[in-house]
Amino acid sequence: MVRRDSRSEYAARMHRVLEHIDRGLDQQLELDSLARLANFSPFHFHRLFTAWFGETLGEYVRRRRLEVAAQRLIAQPRLAILQVALSVGFGSTEAFARAFKNRFGTTPTAWRQLQVSNRDQADSKLDQAPAPTAANHGSMKVTIVDRLPTSVAYLPYTGPYGKDLSDFWMKTVAPWMETNGLYGQPRYGISHDDPGIAAPEKLRYDAAVEVPKQFAGAGDYQMSVLPGGKYAVGKFKGTDTQVGEAWAWLLRDWLPGSGMQLDSRPFFEHYPVEATYDTETGEFECEICVPVAPL
Structure with missing residues (x-):
């Protein structure tokens, strides 16, 4: 096996953590356990994470939970708000609603209603122009x-x-x-x-x-x-x-x-x-x- 240089080894460890977070948003994601996964001390891991990704571990996990929740609110319009909250690691509807409103400026219910009603006009933030006619x-x-x-x-x-x-x-x-x-x-x-x-x-x-x-x-x-x-x-x-x-x-x-x-x-x-x-x-x-x- 090709031996990794030091930077490549750091990158491998940090990307292993991202993969673990993304696949376990419904679980407790504690600093100590994630640091062990990366094979760093909690103190150094926290500083390294911020340096590599430009946001703290807590900020990243909270953002990912809320953005995945927003996606599920749209894709699964009949799924109860509580079930959406639990699926991304929130313990109650109240905590989820507070965090969601802080991130998106509205409640989960209002977000869902707005997005579903406007889904045919919903335009992504892709750097691209819309097609002249929508594909079937x-x-x-x-x-x-x-x-x-x-x-x-x-x-x-x-x-x-x-x-x-x-x-x-x-x-x-x-x-x-x-x-x-x-x-x-x-x-x-x-x-x-x-x-x-x-x-x-x-x-x-x-x-x-x-x-x-x-x-x-x-x-x-x-x-x-x-x-x-x-x-x-x-x-x-x-x-x-x-x-x-x-x-x-x-x-x-x-x-x-x-x-x-x-x-x-x-x-x-x-x-x-x-x-x-x-x-x-x-x-x-x-x-x-x-x-x-x-x-």
């Missing part, structure tokens, strides 16, 4: 698929989606894939934040490639496992100005009537080896994968 995402075929766990190597990205993210794939990810002989492998775009809720500069995304568990390559990459289980998979074909609309349709139109609900696994786009890409029009194919469980 109602014709996008959605199936429930049981996926196996998948080992991936990924390069993390933080910032606006849209053109900046496309440039990251072309200028950073593609050369790294070529260096490591990864062309011809399935790729994944793992979105950790909803661009319609989180600030553009806080959006986190992992550009991932399927690799063997024992993969040891060049570059400052991280390793993870995409969890297996049930996913709602939508077959998408279009441009990067339409894929955001497709995500919104799946989460805000298809999901509420599907008999399924979200869980804590990550959302991602799957780019199979045979997926097409038209360099002239920018049209591409992918599978939009949303982790679900029965209601």
Whole structure:
């Protein structure tokens, strides 16, 4: 195995903590236990976390809980407010409502009503212009698929989606894939934040490639496992100005009537080896994968 340099080891530990937080928002996330996960003392871990991510551990956890809750309020309009609160780690409706209003300026109920009523006009904060005519995402075929766990190597990205993210794939990810002989492998775009809720500069995304568990390559990459289980998979074909609309349709139109609900696994786009890409029009194919469980 290639030995990591000191900075790469720090990055691996900190990203391990982020993954643990994102997949356990309904659990107690104490400083001491997260510090142990990162193999740092609590005192040093707290300072390191703030230095790496620009917000304290407490601020990050609270923001993630509230933004995930906001997403679930929209995607699951029949889910009780208390259940939304519990699913992201709040112990009561009252505590959740206070924190939510402090973050979004309104109550969870009012947020849900406003977002659902305006969902057809809801526009993400992507750095992209809307398509001249909305794609008919109602014709996008959605199936429930049981996926196996998948080992991936990924390069993390933080910032606006849209053109900046496309440039990251072309200028950073593609050369790294070529260096490591990864062309011809399935790729994944793992979105950790909803661009319609989180600030553009806080959006986190992992550009991932399927690799063997024992993969040891060049570059400052991280390793993870995409969890297996049930996913709602939508077959998408279009441009990067339409894929955001497709995500919104799946989460805000298809999901509420599907008999399924979200869980804590990550959302991602799957780019199979045979997926097409038209360099002239920018049209591409992918599978939009949303982790679900029965209601």
